[in-house]
Amino acid sequence: MAGTSRPEVSSDDRGSPVLGVIGCGSMGAALAELFAARGFPLYLAGGRRRTAQTLAARLPCAVAASPEAVASAAQVLVLATPVHVSRTEIAPGIGHRLGGKVLLDVSNPATADLHGTGYHSAAELIADAFPKSSVVKGLNCVSARQIRAFIHGGPPFTVPVTGDEPEAKRCVARILDRSGFDVADAGPLSNSRWIEGLTELLRRIGQEEGLGDAVGFRLLRLGREHTHSEPRGHPLPGSTSASRKENWK
Ligand SMILES: NC(=O)c1ccc[n+]([C@@H]2O[C@H](COP(=O)([O-])OP(=O)(O)OC[C@H]3O[C@@H](n4cnc5c(N)ncnc54)[C@H](OP(=O)(O)O)[C@@H]3O)[C@@H](O)[C@H]2O)c1
Numbered sequence: 616m617a618g619t620s621r622p623e624v625s626s627d628d629r630g631s632p633v634l635g636v637i638g639c640g641s642m643g644a645a646l647a648e649l650f651a652a653r654g655f656p657l658y659l660a661g662g663r664r665r666t667a668q669t670l671a672a673r674l675p676c677a678v679a680a681s682p683e684a685v686a687s688a689a690q691v692l693v694l695a696t697p698v699h700v701s702r703t704e705i706a707p708g709i710g711h712r713l714g715g716k717v718l719l720d721v722s723n724p725a726t727a728d729l730h731g732t733g734y735h736s737a738a739e740l741i742a743d744a745f746p747k748s749s750v751v752k753g754l755n756c757v758s759a760r761q762i763r764a765f766i767h768g769g770p771p772f773t774v775p776v777t778g779d780e781p782e783a784k785r786c787v788a789r790i791l792d793r794s795g796f797d798v799a800d801a802g803p804l805s806n807s808r809w810i811e812g813l814t815e816l817l818r819r820i821g822q823e824e825g826l827g828d829a830v831g832f833r834l835l836r837l838g839r840e841h842t843h844s845e846p847r848g849h850p851l852p853g854s855t856s857a858s859r860k861e862n863w864k
Pocket residue numbers: 637638639640641642643660661662663664665666667682694695696697698700704705721722723724754755756757758759760
């Protein structure tokens with residue numbers, strides 16, 4: 616494999632999909648560390664600064680390769696590059712190799728990214744740029760610093776995910792669940808504007824409360840029996856699905 620610095624990786628005996636991370640800056644590196652810590656086989660690609668090679672050298676089960684090689688080898692691709700780079704550099708280079716593959720978009724758009732595009736979210740722009748892939752949005756509202764803290768025992772966050780293809784969304788949900796996050800289905804990809812807006816809300820709360828990016832989102836499911844990832848507690852009186860609907864006007 617071109618540009619590979621170690622032997623190829625493959626699905627492990629637990630059937631973990633091979634993950635590819637494109638972009639090994641703050642976010643891509645933190646995610647690669649998390650996925651490696653959870654035992655996922657990994658392919659990594661970066662830009663010109665050889666960040667992927669440096670990262671792969673210190674992670675188990677990780678191989679640095681060109682974006683083209685990562686696109687071919689990985690079953691699920693995590694796109695951790697700025698939106699304009701994804702659209703103008705990465706999509707033209709590897710988009711055609713991603714037929715039928717799941718692409719997890721973790722981006723938060725700058726205002727200029729959406730200006731004049733007719734789209735309301737980076738996720739829809741990415742889906743437009745990668746028409747052969749099944750795009751799922753998620754992890755954008757967790758910062759690289761929080762992910763690193765999480766690897767070292769920090770609290771888990773809720774990660775809302777959107778996507779138009781149920782199997783792709785389930786695939787991402789399984790990866791995030793195994794990584795330790797609480798996953799919330801936020802509906803179709805067109806709902807991505809709301810989870811991208813959640814990042815901005817958290818940023819403003821962090822600013823107002825003097826906490827910087829040390830704020831995170833956790834969903835309370837008050838009407839549901841607790842599961843392993845939910846806090847213990849009892850449903851609120853009268854919190855049937857019908858009454859919940861009425862209250863969310
Ligand atoms: N940082 C966060 O806490 C955070 C949280 C949530 C979401 N996000 C999202 O994650 C994405 C990345 O953000 P970031 O903070 O990690 O940015 P960053 O630190 O600037 O990293 C971007 C990376 O993209 C790589 N890159 C540039 N051109 C490339 C190409 N053509 N092919 C492959 N890789 C290329 C660069 O590689 P080289 O260094 O090798 O040039 C760089 O390492 C953004 O969409 C952002 O909105 C970030």
